[in-house]
Amino acid sequence: MSKVSLIIKREYLTRVRKKSFVIMTLLGPLLFAAIVIAPVWLTSMDSGDTKVIMVIDQSGLLSEEFAEADPVGIDYQMVNAPVEMAKAQVSEGEQFALLLIPEIQLDRPDGITLFSESSPSLSVVKGIENKLQKELRELKLVRSNINREMLDRLETSIDLQTINLTEAGEQQGSAGVASVAGYIGAFLIYTFIFLYGAQVMRGVMEEKSNRIVEVVISSVRPFQLMMGKIIGVASVGLTQFLLWILLTVGLATVFLQGFSPEDLVKQRTEQITQNMPEADVAQAEMALNVQEALSSVDFTSFILTFLFYFLGGYLLYGALFAAVGSASDSSTDTQQFMLPISAPLILSIVTLGAVLNEPNGTLAFWMSIIPFTSPVTMMMRVPFGIPGWQMALSMVSLVGGFVFTTWIAGRIYRVGILMHGTKVNYKVLGKWLFSNQ
Amino acid sequence: MYKRYAKHEALRDISINIPKQSIFGLLGPNGAGKTTLIRIINQIINADEGEILIKGERLRQKHISDIGYLPEERGLYPKMKVGEHLLYLSQLKGLSRHEAFDRINNWFERLEISGWSEKKIEDLSKGMQQKIQFIATVVHEPDLIILDEPFSGFDPINANLIKDEILKLRDSGKTIIFSTHRMESVEEMCTHVALINKSEKILDGTKSEIKDRYRSHTFDIVHSGRLNGLNIPYELLHERTLENQNIASTLRIDQAYTPNNLLGELIQHVEVHAFQEKIPSINEIFIKEVQEN
Numbered sequence: 001m002s003k004v005s006l007i008i009k010r011e012y013l014t015r016v017r018k019k020s021f022v023i024m025t026l027l028g029p030l031l032f033a034a035i036v037i038a039p040v041w042l043t044s045m046d047s048g049d050t051k052v053i054m055v056i057d058q059s060g061l062l063s064e065e066f067a068e069a070d071p072v073g074i075d076y077q078m079v080n081a082p083v084e085m086a087k088a089q090v091s092e093g094e095q096f097a098l099l100l101i102p103e104i105q106l107d108r109p110d111g112i113t114l115f116s117e118s119s120p121s122l123s124v125v126k127g128i129e130n131k132l133q134k135e136l137r138e139l140k141l142v143r144s145n146i147n148r149e150m151l152d153r154l155e156t157s158i159d160l161q162t163i164n165l166t167e168a169g170e171q172q173g174s175a176g177v178a179s180v181a182g183y184i185g186a187f188l189i190y191t192f193i194f195l196y197g198a199q200v201m202r203g204v205m206e207e208k209s210n211r212i213v214e215v216v217i218s219s220v221r222p223f224q225l226m227m228g229k230i231i232g233v234a235s236v237g238l239t240q241f242l243l244w245i246l247l248t249v250g251l252a253t254v255f256l257q258g259f260s261p262e263d264l265v266k267q268r269t270e271q272i273t274q275n276m277p278e279a280d281v282a283q284a285e286m287a288l289n290v291q292e293a294l295s296s297v298d299f300t301s302f303i304l305t306f307l308f309y310f311l312g313g314y315l316l317y318g319a320l321f322a323a324v325g326s327a328s329d330s331s332t333d334t335q336q337f338m339l340p341i342s343a344p345l346i347l348s349i350v351t352l353g354a355v356l357n358e359p360n361g362t363l364a365f366w367m368s369i370i371p372f373t374s375p376v377t378m379m380m381r382v383p384f385g386i387p388g389w390q391m392a393l394s395m396v397s398l399v400g401g402f403v404f405t406t407w408i409a410g411r412i413y414r415v416g417i418l419m420h421g422t423k424v425n426y427k428v429l430g431k432w433l434f435s436n437q
Numbered sequence: 438m439y440k441r442y443a444k445h446e447a448l449r450d451i452s453i454n455i456p457k458q459s460i461f462g463l464l465g466p467n468g469a470g471k472t473t474l475i476r477i478i479n480q481i482i483n484a485d486e487g488e489i490l491i492k493g494e495r496l497r498q499k500h501i502s503d504i505g506y507l508p509e510e511r512g513l514y515p516k517m518k519v520g521e522h523l524l525y526l527s528q529l530k531g532l533s534r535h536e537a538f539d540r541i542n543n544w545f546e547r548l549e550i551s552g553w554s555e556k557k558i559e560d561l562s563k564g565m566q567q568k569i570q571f572i573a574t575v576v577h578e579p580d581l582i583i584l585d586e587p588f589s590g591f592d593p594i595n596a597n598l599i600k601d602e603i604l605k606l607r608d609s610g611k612t613i614i615f616s617t618h619r620m621e622s623v624e625e626m627c628t629h630v631a632l633i634n635k636s637e638k639i640l641d642g643t644k645s646e647i648k649d650r651y652r653s654h655t656f657d658i659v660h661s662g663r664l665n666g667l668n669i670p671y672e673l674l675h676e677r678t679l680e681n682q683n684i685a686s687t688l689r690i691d692q693a694y695t696p697n698n699l700l701g702e703l704i705q706h707v708e709v710h711a712f713q714e715k716i717p718s719i720n721e722i723f724i725k726e727v728q729e730n
Contacts, residue, residue: 003529006525006528006529007529010525014514014516014517066458113499146461210512210514210515211508211511211512211514212511212512212513212514213509213511213512214506214508214510214511215506215507215526215573216526216529217481217510217572218479218481218501218506219526219529219530220481220529222481278595354648380486418476418481420510431443433441435442436483436485
């Protein structure tokens with residue numbers, strides 16, 4: 001067995017056997033499941049609890065229809081009580097809020113006020129505003145002699161279908177599905193690099209501070225030790241990732257069998273369709289489109305690209321993390337070097353929105369060529385389709401990037417791991433880089 | 438051998454010959470350059486100029502398995518078990534798993550620690566860990582064993598145990614480089630000595646040869662009767678009367694005369710109760726040379 005594979009094996013086994021690894025592996029899918037299930041569960045909890053908003057209409061403009069139950073869980077009640085009494089009911093917490101509509105002109109609806117004990121959420125305020133706007137608009141339309149039927153006839157629902165013209169022919173695309181896939185890929189890579197990069201750094205620091213390193217590098221070259229550690233930790237990450245996927249799929253299967261998925265889906269679609277019952281057909285069409293779009297995303301190539309950038313990005317940063325670990329005696333020493341390493345990663349996450357807006361723009365292009373940002377940025381772009389030459393350029397540059405950072409890291413590492421108690425700054429690092437050890 | 442760092446020279450014109458089967462004491466004050474030299478021999482760092490020959494061949498990567506190194510600053514992975522740790526280190530030195538397993542068990546018996554295999558390193562005391570480190574140094578049966586302060590952290594009993602093992606290894610044909618500040622161990626074990634000070638070698642040779650070189654022809658004598666009329670020239674350095682009226686004298690003779698010449702003369706003049714040539718200890722030579730340098 002070669003020496004590097006011995007090191008990889010040790011790094012791998014000691015980490016995989018740790019309790020924290022087992023716990024994280026088991027908890028991960030539960031967390032994922034919680035993220036998926038919790039919102040559904042919470043909304044189903046919420047629906048039983050409707051908020052009552054009392055409406056006092058001093059203008060007499062609103063119709064009785066205004067008080068019809070709102071699907072968002074707000075119950076409007078027209079009341080004929082004096083304002084002060086209604087206010088008292090609100091401040092005593094008997095009712096959620098009081099909507100006071102004073103004597104207003106249809107053209108200048110000033111002074112409409114919502115009284116509540118606690119600040120209402122933005123969605124409640126927006127909901128009320130929309131409802132009032134709709135109501136007043138209809139009143140104005142009626143005033144202009146346009147009735148409801150005419151209005152319905154005027155309304156048209158549009159769902160834009162997007163087709164990607166690729167070499168393989170026309171492909172139905174969906175910006176929605178593509179951006180979700182892109183976000184997931186980008187965030188996974190970002191998290192993975194930080195999580196496991198930090199593990200490499202801690203591992204190097206541990207070896208340095210407990211002085212095992214001198215014994216080991218009398219048997220192997222420092223570079224072999226560094227690479228062994230980086231690859232070993234990467235294998236741990238991939239193992240965990242694979243187990244998460246398997247467990248999540250397993251868990252999802254069990255969950256869906258036990259709780260009948262139709263109920264969940266139905267509950268959700270009901271909530272949406274209640275809003276606009278007339279849009280049922282459009283809704284069904286849209287669901288169909290999403291399904292088609294899902295099957296149109298080339299998952300095999302998406303996953304392969306993901307794995308490439310996942311590993312490439314990790315190797316590039318892993319080497320830098322190892323270099324930082326070798327230059328530091330304690331974790332407080334690492335902080336000064338962490339900023340320049342984290343900055344490009346954070347930048348690539350921050351600009352995801354901009355890249356999403358224009359997946360083939362100049363920013364997106366350069367960020368996906370520069371190897372320090374390409375792993376995250378590329379994942380956002382891939383689902384939208386990328387010209388072959390850009391893909392190739394980005395991949396070559398990433399490979400070049402990690403060869404370069406590994407070389408730099410190796411030179412810093414071989415000096416750093418033997419230094420104790422030296423104050424290390426960038427000048428010192430530069431000296432190490434060019435010294436003949 | 439030359440080695441320079443940015444601000445100082447670590448080794449200047451060092452040339453040393455370490456004979457097979459010797460216990461070679463590498464001595465010198467802190468910061469003299471011993472660790473740098475040892476690291477170069479272990480191929481951890483490179484020399485700027487000069488080369489190392491081992492068994493007549495130029496030192497290369499493949500010689501790693503011919504060398505066992507116990508650094509002064511040494512540690513183990515605290516979370517690993519003793520057995521798997523030793524297996525790991527000996528496989529890194531090129532042993533097969535099976536071979537390593539047998540040899541480790543053999544060493545467990547020799548160092549009286551059978552049954553430790555499943556213990557975790559972090560549960561061991563410092564002295565116990567030192568034993569594990571010693572095994573890791575010698576388990577691949579290297580021809581050259583480099584020990585940097587091997588006795589630090591050992592109680593006297595275990596220090597003796599290790600000392601005996603070192604001597605046994607030497608007897609079985611191994612060569613040992615021994616770096617320490619404990620002069621009594623140098624005195625007791627080393628056959629050869631080199632002294633490095635301020636990046637330069639200032640002294641080397643066999644221990645007896647060096648001591649010979651530093652002989653001052655000074656003798657401690659206990660006698661009754663006064664030292665008068667010796668027929669060889671001498672200088673009386675010190676004299677003191679003991680409780681039993683005997684006299685203890687320290688005297689130096691000219692280097693043209695042997696101890697027998699002096700003894701012969703003494704017998705004719707006084708009753709000799711004790712006679713011993715004062716041979717400088719390595720400790721004295723060390724201090725003298727380093728201070729004069």
